[in-house]
Amino acid sequence: MADEDPAVEGDPPKKSKMPLILGLVLALVGGGGGFYATWSGMILGSNADSHEVVEEEVKDPFGDIAFVEIDPMIISVDATPTRRLLRFRAQLEVPKSHQEDVTKLLPRVVDVLNSYLRALEVSDLEDQAALTRLRAQMLRRVQVVTGQGRVNDFLIMEFVLT
Structure with missing residues (x-):
């Protein structure tokens, strides 16, 4: 073993x-x-x-757009003893093919914006999210006046409450 x-x-x-x-x-x-x-x-x-x-x-990603300037506006806000003024200036971003159409309708656009801004109160303008909300409201109103597909965006250039 x-x-x-x-x-x-x-x-x-x-x-x-x-x-x-x-x-x-x-x-x-x-x-x-x-x-x-x-x-x-x-x-x-x-x-x-x-x-x-x-x-x-x-x-050229921006070749098909143009900007239509809206004349500056001064709007009195809140008809109270302390008169407050809103200085407002904006531009509309439009396709180049619709630039002339939107320019022709500019008096109606100004009328709609003036009516909307006059209806606002100071408390509506002093909120932090007010500018975004107001911009969306104004864009929608402008699109209704000008027609579908003619205005791409609403650009606020100046918005001063004095």
Whole structure:
């Protein structure tokens, strides 16, 4: 019994980790290559046309807009013994194709804005969120007067309560 072979009863030999490491490296290289091939347009079509369109848009993103200035207005607010005045100036952002139409309707726009601003009280103007709320209200009124799609935005240039 003393002559037993120690290799027969010993632990089985350890398996090599080389196939696991090799598989992991090949998976990473294959994933990276697939990503690059898809991103560069080698697989699933070319993105050359879409890159050209994006470049054209970036060159002049504001080419289709114009600004129509509204004459400055001074409006008395709150007909109380302490007379307060609101000095107001604004511009309308319009598509160039509608600039002449909006300019023709400017007297109506001024009338609507003057009527709206005269109806406000001082407490409406002194609130911190007032300017945002008033801007939205005035934009909506101007869009009703000028028609759908003719005015993109309402820009307040001066808003001073004295």
